[in-house]
Amino acid sequence: MASFLNEHKKIPFLVNGITNESYWTNERTEGKYKTWGKDWKESAEFQSKICVVCGETTLLADKCLTTSFTKFGNSPLTFLKGMSCSEKCKNELEQMTRRLTLWPEFDMSKLLSLIRDFRISLGLRMGDTPTTFKPWDLIKITKKKTTEKHPIIESSEYAQSPQWRALVDYVFALSIDDRMNLLGATNRMSVGRSSQVNKDYTLKNSRFFVRIVYAVSKDEFLNAPLWALPSGAKIALTREKNFDMYKNFNVKLLFEKIETVMFPDGMTHEDYRQFTDYKTYRSLTQKHWWFAPVFARGSVGTESIRGQIDTYWDFILGLQRHVNRDERGRFLPVKFGRLDYLVNKNDGHNNRGMDFTRADIRRWVFEYVFPTLDVKIETEKFPEHSTEEELQDVINLTVYDLEHVPAYWKVCATLREKQEQSGNSIRKIVEYAWPDYEMKQSAWSRMNASEKRGNQMLERVFRYHNKKGYVYGDSTAVLVGKNEKVKYPKPSDSHIRIDGRLGRTLAVEFQGCYHYVDRHSVSDGYKYDDTLFLQGDIPVSMFAYCMDNGIDTPLKYRQYLDRQCRIACEENGYGTPVYVILSRHAYPVDGVHGDIPKWNRRYVNTSTCKYRDQIGLAETFDMQGREDIGDMIREYYHNIIEEEE
Numbered sequence: 001m002a003s004f005l006n007e008h009k010k011i012p013f014l015v016n017g018i019t020n021e022s023y024w025t026n027e028r029t030e031g032k033y034k035t036w037g038k039d040w041k042e043s044a045e046f047q048s049k050i051c052v053v054c055g056e057t058t059l060l061a062d063k064c065l066t067t068s069f070t071k072f073g074n075s076p077l078t079f080l081k082g083m084s085c086s087e088k089c090k091n092e093l094e095q096m097t098r099r100l101t102l103w104p105e106f107d108m109s110k111l112l113s114l115i116r117d118f119r120i121s122l123g124l125r126m127g128d129t130p131t132t133f134k135p136w137d138l139i140k141i142t143k144k145k146t147t148e149k150h151p152i153i154e155s156s157e158y159a160q161s162p163q164w165r166a167l168v169d170y171v172f173a174l175s176i177d178d179r180m181n182l183l184g185a186t187n188r189m190s191v192g193r194s195s196q197v198n199k200d201y202t203l204k205n206s207r208f209f210v211r212i213v214y215a216v217s218k219d220e221f222l223n224a225p226l227w228a229l230p231s232g233a234k235i236a237l238t239r240e241k242n243f244d245m246y247k248n249f250n251v252k253l254l255f256e257k258i259e260t261v262m263f264p265d266g267m268t269h270e271d272y273r274q275f276t277d278y279k280t281y282r283s284l285t286q287k288h289w290w291f292a293p294v295f296a297r298g299s300v301g302t303e304s305i306r307g308q309i310d311t312y313w314d315f316i317l318g319l320q321r322h323v324n325r326d327e328r329g330r331f332l333p334v335k336f337g338r339l340d341y342l343v344n345k346n347d348g349h350n351n352r353g354m355d356f357t358r359a360d361i362r363r364w365v366f367e368y369v370f371p372t373l374d375v376k377i378e379t380e381k382f383p384e385h386s387t388e389e390e391l392q393d394v395i396n397l398t399v400y401d402l403e404h405v406p407a408y409w410k411v412c413a414t415l416r417e418k419q420e421q422s423g424n425s426i427r428k429i430v431e432y433a434w435p436d437y438e439m440k441q442s443a444w445s446r447m448n449a450s451e452k453r454g455n456q457m458l459e460r461v462f463r464y465h466n467k468k469g470y471v472y473g474d475s476t477a478v479l480v481g482k483n484e485k486v487k488y489p490k491p492s493d494s495h496i497r498i499d500g501r502l503g504r505t506l507a508v509e510f511q512g513c514y515h516y517v518d519r520h521s522v523s524d525g526y527k528y529d530d531t532l533f534l535q536g537d538i539p540v541s542m543f544a545y546c547m548d549n550g551i552d553t554p555l556k557y558r559q560y561l562d563r564q565c566r567i568a569c570e571e572n573g574y575g576t577p578v579y580v581i582l583s584r585h586a587y588p589v590d591g592v593h594g595d596i597p598k599w600n601r602r603y604v605n606t607s608t609c610k611y612r613d614q615i616g617l618a619e620t621f622d623m624q625g626r627e628d629i630g631d632m633i634r635e636y637y638h639n640i641i642e643e644e645e
Contacts, residue, residue: 051085053092058085104170106178111216114167121163122153130217135224135253136290141209142233151289152230155203165201171212172196183211184240206233207240222248225257227292246304254292255322261288267323272336275316276344313341313354339363343407356414362433364411369426372405373397374602374641383430383437389456395444396453397426400529400582401601404610450529450582450601451510455500457603457617461629461636462502472500472508478565479504480572488564491545496568498577506629507569507577511593515562516585518555529583563591578624580617596623603637 048059084090095105116132127134133141140153158164171182172193179191189195196208203209210233214221226234226245238245263271274280284291294305294315309315316336324332339360356364366379375393377386383394402408402424412424415432427444430437455472462470478486478496485495500508513528514535522528538546538557551557569577579593588594600614609616615623618633 049082051089052083053089054085056085104173106174106182108216111167111170111212114163114170115212115216117163118158118161118167121161122158129220131213131220133213133220135220135250136228136257138210138213138220138224139226139229142203142206142230155201159201168197168201182215183208184215205236206230207236210237211240223250225250225253225290225292228290244304249292249305249308251308251318252322254290254294255319257290258319259323261290263323267320267335269335269340272316272320273340273344275319276312276341277346278312311354312345313338316341339367342410343368356411358418358433358435361411361414361429364407365429365433368407369397369402369405372608373401376641376644383434383439392452392456394426394430396449396456398449398453398529399424400450400584401453402426404601450512451499453601454510454580454599454617455508458500458508458633460640461603461633464636464640465632467502467632469503470500476501478507478568478572478574486568486572488561488568492539492542496565498565498569501574504573505575506626507574508580509562509565509577510580510582511586513583513585514555515558515589516555516583516587518553520554528585559589559592562589566592576624578621578626578629580620593624596620603633603641 048057050057082090084093112130119126119132119137122137124137125134126132127137129135129138131138140151142152171179174182176188176191179185180188183191183196185191196204198204206229210221210229214237226237227249229237234245259267278295281291281295285293285296292305294309295312309318320334320336321331324335326332338354342354342356342360343364345354366377366382369375370377370379375397377390377394383391386394411429415423415428419428419432427439430444431439451472459470459472462468476498478498478501480486488494488496498507499510500506502508513532517528517532519532519535522532535554535558537554538551542557546552546557546560549560551560566577569575579596581596581598584598586596586598588596597613597615597620598611599620600609600611600616602609602616604616604618606616616633618630618637620630621627621633622630
């Protein structure tokens with residue numbers, strides 16, 4: 001057409017919009033303008049048209065000069081077929097035509113009203129949304145999959161409802177174009193009534209209702225708990241709408257659900273603790289249909305979720321801020337803090353800078369070490385201004401004591417990273433956590449620490465009950481007569497010593513590893529307490545005697561001395577010694593003691609004791625026939641320790 005215009009610029013028809021039959025005839029242009037058709041008429045009535053909408057006259061010549069030829073067809077005949085002059089008038093003509101047909105004009109307010117009536121018919125409470133559906137109720141209106149546990153309202157439950165039928169009838173009374181826009185369809189075949197609902201008004205697919213909500217209230221739809229939709233609906237909607245369903249992840253809805261469903265009576269420290277383990281999140285997604293796939297590795301949408309919840313601590317902190325408030329909405333003191341998270345967090349999860357600091361370790365000592373091991377300390381004064389007695393309680397803590405404390409090995413790992421010469425002892429922990437503390441090395445020696453701890457506990461018990469005369473230490477001998485010290489049988493000339501003694505009525509022996517393990521045959525990498533190195537070799541003066549009696553190792557010699565100690569105590573009025581087992585390698589020794597469980601470093605058994613195969617100090621005395629001492633220990637614990645706690 002462009003070439004035609006260039007070639008015939010002076011043709012009167014094109015310039016003036018009139019016909020000059022003497023110049024412009026089919027016969028004259030036959031063959032050159034065949035595309036116009038042989039029946040083309042050059043009469044004036046065909047050179048212009050009047051718009052049926054606005055009444056304006058449009059010339060064919062103007063149309064040729066201002067519009068590409070393909071725009072209005074391949075011949076001027078197409079020009080005449082159009083009844084409007086512009087796109088605006090064309091749209092108006094379509095609306096005029098629609099009003100003359102059976103298709104009603106789309107009315108947003110009417111549709112929202114029908115949706116509201118449908119919600120009321122279901123008995124659902126009103127929500128503060130354009131559709132009046134609450135977010136969790138919105139995702140229930142879909143088609144149920146028999147393989148999924150989901151509280152969907154089956155369409156069979158409301159198919160006979162007049163409110164539902166009115167909504168369906170209105171949607172399918174609209175024009176095809178309106179239905180395509182409303183249902184987000186890309187082809188006309190998918191918006192037919194038969195492709196969406198059955199004859200009995202039940203749903204054929206999972207997306208009919210949510211598609212309508214998306215069209216009329218997009219923000220409401222995107223902020224709903226879309227993660228809780230059936231998987232089929234999520235996949236289909238993601239493909240249709242081409243958007244990330246987790247981009248607007250509404251974590252507040254999830255926290256509200258957790259609070260109301262899982263913890264209606266409030267959350268405890270233990271409740272928060274479970275969320276430090278990735279297994280919790282996995283089990284909750286399997287147990288609760290509404291739980292979001294937070295921290296699910298490789299799941300669709302997890303990256304969007306982690307934009308708001310990156311770590312376990314982010315989740316716990318957000319949940320706690322949501323739940324832990326008073327009636328006026330003010331935050332209450334936290335029940336599960338940063339230190340609790342560090343202590344309990346799963347090592348496999350990303351840290352994101354959440355590691356033990358020096359301040360964290362100080363708090364860990366106060367909030368975990370001391371309470372777990374029944375150590376009473378004025379925290380404001382520790383360690384610089386603590387009493388000697390308080391310091392001894394701390395100094396006497398062994399590695400085996402500390403192993404009972406949650407996160408002990410995590411703290412040790414931090415010490416290895418931060419200290420040039422690290423260790424696992426309480427001494428190394430205090431050195432790191434209180435760098436300005438001038439530690440007296442002699443005072444912090446932990447030789448026989450377990451014995452000292454146990455003896456100090458017994459000393460407090462006897463002092464509470466006004467039982468005087470309990471002594472302990474390296475030189476505590478078995479006495480007879482007027483302070484005469486008892487010796488081992490010949491050829492030995494050594495005095496018999498015990499770990500603790502109450503007058504002449506009670507002997508106490510703390511049995512570490514050297515009573516059960518030969519230090520010359522220990523396994524590499526196996527754990528033994530410090531007492532193992534107290535085991536000496538057979539003395540030269542006793543060597544011949546021992547060889548003659550089958551005592552050929554340091555361990556056998558040690559157990560020989562233990563038997564002689566028991567005999568001496570029984571013969572001199574002390575009765576059978578009470579043995580407090582410190583070693584995990586302990587076993588019954590002929591002539592010494594039977595099967596006695598290991599001591600758990602506590603006064604009594606409590607529900608917080610980590611190892612159920614260990615017993616308290618009171619229970620240790622009970623099972624060896626000294627229930628009187630066991631009762632004393634329990635009374636002291638309940639009246640003093642528990643009261644202080």
